[in-house]
Amino acid sequence: xxxxxxxxDPNAPxxxxxxxxxxxxxxxxxxxxxxxxxxxxxxxxxPGGAQEIGETISETVVREVExxxxxxxxVTGLIxxxxxxxxxxxxxxxxxxxxFSICFRARPVGGELRTSDESKEVLWVEPDRLDSLNIHxxxxxxxxxGFEERTEPYxx
Numbered sequence: 001x002x003x004x005x006x007x008x009d010p011n012a013p014x015x016x017x018x019x020x021x022x023x024x025x026x027x028x029x030x031x032x033x034x035x036x037x038x039x040x041x042x043x044x045x046x047p048g049g050a051q052e053i054g055e056t057i058s059e060t061v062v063r064e065v066e067x068x069x070x071x072x073x074x075v076t077g078l079i080x081x082x083x084x085x086x087x088x089x090x091x092x093x094x095x096x097x098x099x100f101s102i103c104f105r106a107r108p109v110g111g112e113l114r115t116s117d118e119s120k121e122v123l124w125v126e127p128d129r130l131d132s133l134n135i136h137x138x139x140x141x142x143x144x145x146g147f148e149e150r151t152e153p154y155x156x
Contacts, residue, residue, distance in 0.1 A: 019050050020057070033125050034065075034122075043134055
């Protein structure tokens with residue numbers, strides 16, 4: 001299912017849903033960030049996705065990261081809660097979602113990099129290469145906050 005992200009766009013369609021979702025900021029032992037290149041919009045992003053009924057939010061992080069990247073992680077902290085009503089995600093099935101994403105810090109504990117239906121590329125990226133990648137502003141904000149190692153979570 002394809003998607004279009006609208007960000008601070010006065011022509012964005014009106015949202016018709018909010019879904020609990022997660023993203024994960026994951027650094028390897030050398031300080032490289034785990035990114036995927038999304039299959040649905042061709043943008044680079046930190047891995048994540050929607051919570052399913054019957055799982056805790058930490059279980060969602062672990063499942064989504066492994067599904068999209070092949071890497072098993074352990075959740076180690078909370079970076080922030082991102083609920084910008086000016087970030088609208090329109091899906092081809094008619095769902096138009098307002099952003100609601102909880103970003104966690106996690107560390108890799110196993111697995112091997114691999115792609116999935118949701119990720120056409122999975123890679124560890126050096127921080128100085130991030131500016132050269134096509135990353136949505138909402139994801140860039142989470143990445144920035146992850147590198148800042150804030151003592152309090154972001155919420156807005």
